[in-house]
Amino acid sequence: xxxxxxxxxxxxxxxxxxxxxxxxxxxxxxxxxxxxxxxxxxxxxxxxxxxxxxxxxxxxxxxxxxxxxxxxxxxxxxxxxxxxxxxxxxxxxxxxxxxxxxxxxxxxxxxxxxxxxxxxxxxxxxxxxxxxxxxxxxxxxxxxxxxxxxxxxxxxxxxxxxxxxxxxxxxxxxxxxxxxxxxxxxxxxxxxxxxxxxxxxxxxxxxxxxxxxxxxxxxxxxxxxxxxxxxxxxxxxxxxxxxxxxxxxxxxxxxxxxxxxxxxxxxxxxxxxxxxxxxxxxxxxxxxxxxxxxxxxxxxxxxxxxxxxxxxxxxxxxxxxxxxxxxxxxxxxxxxxxx
Amino acid sequence: xxxxxxxxxxxxxxxxxxxxxxxxxxxxxxxxxxxxxxxxxxxxxxxxxxxxxxxxxxxxxxxxxxxxxxxxxxxxxxxxxxxxxxxxxxxxxxxxxxxxxxxxxxxxxxxxxxxxxxxxxxxxxxxxxxxxxxxxxxxxxxxxxxxxxxxxxxxxxxxxxxxxxxxxxxxxxxxxxxxxxxxxxxxxxxxxxxxxxxxxxxxxxxxxxxxxxxxxxxxxxxxxxxxxxxxxxxxxxxxxxxxxxxxxxxxxxxxxxxxxxxxxxxxxxxxxxxxxxxxxxxxxxxxxxxxxxxxxxxxxxxxxxxxxxxxxxxxxxxxxxxxxxxxxxxxxxxxxxxx
DNA sequence: TTGAAAGCGCTAACAT
DNA sequence: ATGTTAGCGCTTTCAA
Numbered sequence: 001x002x003x004x005x006x007x008x009x010x011x012x013x014x015x016x017x018x019x020x021x022x023x024x025x026x027x028x029x030x031x032x033x034x035x036x037x038x039x040x041x042x043x044x045x046x047x048x049x050x051x052x053x054x055x056x057x058x059x060x061x062x063x064x065x066x067x068x069x070x071x072x073x074x075x076x077x078x079x080x081x082x083x084x085x086x087x088x089x090x091x092x093x094x095x096x097x098x099x100x101x102x103x104x105x106x107x108x109x110x111x112x113x114x115x116x117x118x119x120x121x122x123x124x125x126x127x128x129x130x131x132x133x134x135x136x137x138x139x140x141x142x143x144x145x146x147x148x149x150x151x152x153x154x155x156x157x158x159x160x161x162x163x164x165x166x167x168x169x170x171x172x173x174x175x176x177x178x179x180x181x182x183x184x185x186x187x188x189x190x191x192x193x194x195x196x197x198x199x200x201x202x203x204x205x206x207x208x209x210x211x212x213x214x215x216x217x218x219x220x221x222x223x224x225x226x227x228x229x230x231x232x233x234x235x236x237x238x239x240x241x242x243x244x245x246x247x248x249x250x251x252x253x254x255x256x257x258x259x260x261x262x263x264x265x266x267x268x269x270x271x272x273x274x275x276x277x278x279x280x281x282x283x284x285x286x287x288x289x290x291x292x293x294x295x296x297x298x299x300x301x302x303x304x305x306x307x308x309x310x311x312x313x314x315x316x317x318x319x320x321x322x323x324x325x326x327x328x329x330x331x332x333x334x335x336x337x338x339x
Numbered sequence: 340x341x342x343x344x345x346x347x348x349x350x351x352x353x354x355x356x357x358x359x360x361x362x363x364x365x366x367x368x369x370x371x372x373x374x375x376x377x378x379x380x381x382x383x384x385x386x387x388x389x390x391x392x393x394x395x396x397x398x399x400x401x402x403x404x405x406x407x408x409x410x411x412x413x414x415x416x417x418x419x420x421x422x423x424x425x426x427x428x429x430x431x432x433x434x435x436x437x438x439x440x441x442x443x444x445x446x447x448x449x450x451x452x453x454x455x456x457x458x459x460x461x462x463x464x465x466x467x468x469x470x471x472x473x474x475x476x477x478x479x480x481x482x483x484x485x486x487x488x489x490x491x492x493x494x495x496x497x498x499x500x501x502x503x504x505x506x507x508x509x510x511x512x513x514x515x516x517x518x519x520x521x522x523x524x525x526x527x528x529x530x531x532x533x534x535x536x537x538x539x540x541x542x543x544x545x546x547x548x549x550x551x552x553x554x555x556x557x558x559x560x561x562x563x564x565x566x567x568x569x570x571x572x573x574x575x576x577x578x579x580x581x582x583x584x585x586x587x588x589x590x591x592x593x594x595x596x597x598x599x600x601x602x603x604x605x606x607x608x609x610x611x612x613x614x615x616x617x618x619x620x621x622x623x624x625x626x627x628x629x630x631x632x633x634x635x636x637x638x639x640x641x642x643x644x645x646x647x648x649x650x651x652x653x654x655x656x657x658x659x660x661x662x663x664x665x666x667x668x669x670x671x672x673x674x675x676x677x678x
Numbered sequence: 679t680t681g682a683a684a685g686c687g688c689t690a691a692c693a694t
Numbered sequence: 695a696t697g698t699t700a701g702c703g704c705t706t707t708c709a710a
Contacts, residue, residue, distance in 0.1 A: 014697045028695055047456040051393040052687035055702045078427030088417030117386040287626055353681040367679055391703030394686045
């Protein structure tokens with residue numbers, strides 16, 4: 001690997017000049033010199049040493065994608081289709097803009113903070129954090145950052161977040177179920193925080209507006225994790241007897257449940273209707289295909305990149321709290337009870 | 340961000356000493372100094388500047404994962420479950436070992452080579468390359484590298500590759516189909532190169548051994564890409580009339596085809612049996628669940644990391660051409676024709 | 679037990 | 695139009 005200095009020496013000129021032609025600051029360089037330098041650059045396949053460049057400039061052309069992930073839920077985070085698509089979209093957008101992506105996943109916020117400082121990344125895209133995490137992060141790290149799918153308790157203006165209109169989506173699909181004639185609709189989730197809470201609120205709002213009263217037992221808490229899952233699904237089988245439809249907080253659960261019920265003798269959607277949320281890859285592959293709420297994950301990643309690069313280059317950010325729309329996708333997993 | 344020099348100055352000692360305690364080379368440092376330094380490190384949350392460190396040491400603690408991907412096939416490579424899982428496994432293993440992952444995807448080998456040199460990565464994991472690509476890469480870049488799923492024309496000893504026993508897997512599942520009483524078995528693939536070729540050979544070998552003669556028309560060429568796909572599937576619908584079973588070269592195709600046939604009135608497996616390869620996430624989610632050949636993608640990633648780190652640290656590599664085993668997974672998409 | 683100093687490759691302010 | 699030089703933060707050799 002040839003260096004600027006070596007090129008300079010070979011040509012008997014200064015590094016400044018070489019540097020100038022490398023950077024196209026060719027206003028003050030004679031045509032002859034330019035050509036000589038370029039010839040050598042070609043010939044020896046000069047490639048800048050990023051470490052040196054970054055050190056000198058105190059920047060890095062790296063955007064970090066950091067994710068806080070519980071190791072039990074995400075044994076392999078990228079295996080999850082949502083995260084895979086998101087990171088894939090981020091990688092692609094970054095690459096097109098000439099930036100590099102560095103991924104860092106950990107359940108320990110401290111480690112993430114550490115990594116960020118170590119590499120002197122130009123900016124950060126943060127995912128999987130609670131509101132508190134975000135606040136802590138922001139207080140520790142003084143770098144451009146944009147969050148994805150974070151839910152803040154209050155609308156804080158200094159945060160940039162790319163989120164989703166979870167409430168509206170949940171409202172829409174619940175409304176759809178009601179319109180199909182369902183009135184006993186169970187809500188299935190593994191918690192009631194962040195996006196899931198929003199979805200829960202949307203669900204309840206739709207019920208309320210249609211005069212259906214929500215009872216606590218309508219919330220079916222699903223427990224992920226090898227061990228508990230099976231018992232939980234068995235309970236669910238019993239539980240469904242009181243319902244004509246289930247709104248699952250994610251397609252992942254919807255598909256899991258749909259297959260389980262199906263494998264245990266229930267017909268979908270004849271015996272029970274299932275609705276999901278996200279419109280992930282499984283939704284259209286499963287049979288009956290899943291009626292769900294679509295969200296554009298790739299767009300989420302692209303917007304996050306767009307925002308972070310604006311921040312990095314010091315451009316003005318007009319919209320700081322982006323809320324992406326959702327869209328109802330009617331497929332086959334919900335039965336029309338009345339016309 | 341505090342620097343070594345600043346710590347040294349505050350304590351009135353040299354950077355060498357500070358550096359020594361940072362690196363635990365504490366044999367020659369007095370207990371007192373050690374404590375003073377550590378106190379400041381804690382207090383000011385010292386974090387090394389990787390760019391400086393790398394520049395000084397001419398290494399980087401970065402392992403590059405580079406993938407050559409046609410932009411039409413992989414609009415978003417990480418969205419693909421196989422690649423997502425692979426990269427996820429690589430990321431995790433690297434992280435555990437204290438290395439960093441940098442991803443670079445491009446259809447242009449030159450760009451990949453460029454990126455590698457730019458970042459001075461310690462090692463490389465290469466995926467999605469043809470044999471020729473590998474040779475070119477190896478000739479251009481003088482760095483530790485391990486390939487994943489590359490198929491070399493000859494057994495070249497200097498390459499390290501983590502591959503799969505495609506032939507055996509294909510043989511096994513074809514044999515299984517034959518044992519189930521199928522004799523008219525179509526082979527579905529979108530090409531006949533690399534792994535797909537191996538699978539094709541395994542398929543043919545099983546047929547031959549059972550005295551079933553292979554005819555050219557038994558190879559059904561599927562064309563991916565929005566446009567052609569639909570017409571292609573329509574042909575397939577007709578094509579299946581001559582067969583009792585289809586062995587698809589990947590689960591992705593198997594699932595696609597299964598759903599298409601199902602949506603067009605065919606019953607699986609009553610009217611036609613379907614077998615896949617890979618055992619990806621779709622295989623168990625689809626109904627009927629897919630009989631397929633399992634491969635351990637996570638293990639693939641882990642072994643690749645293990646090998647590259649050995650290479651980086653100069654350890655001896657005993658096995659250079661790793662061929663991972665496959666395993667038949669019988670589910671419900673294949674009908675038993677005879678007992 | 680500790681320190682001085684050169685150097686990694688590149689950048690940029692300041693000459694000339 | 696081209697050159698000099700200091701410096702980015704860390705490592706490492708050699709000396710004290």
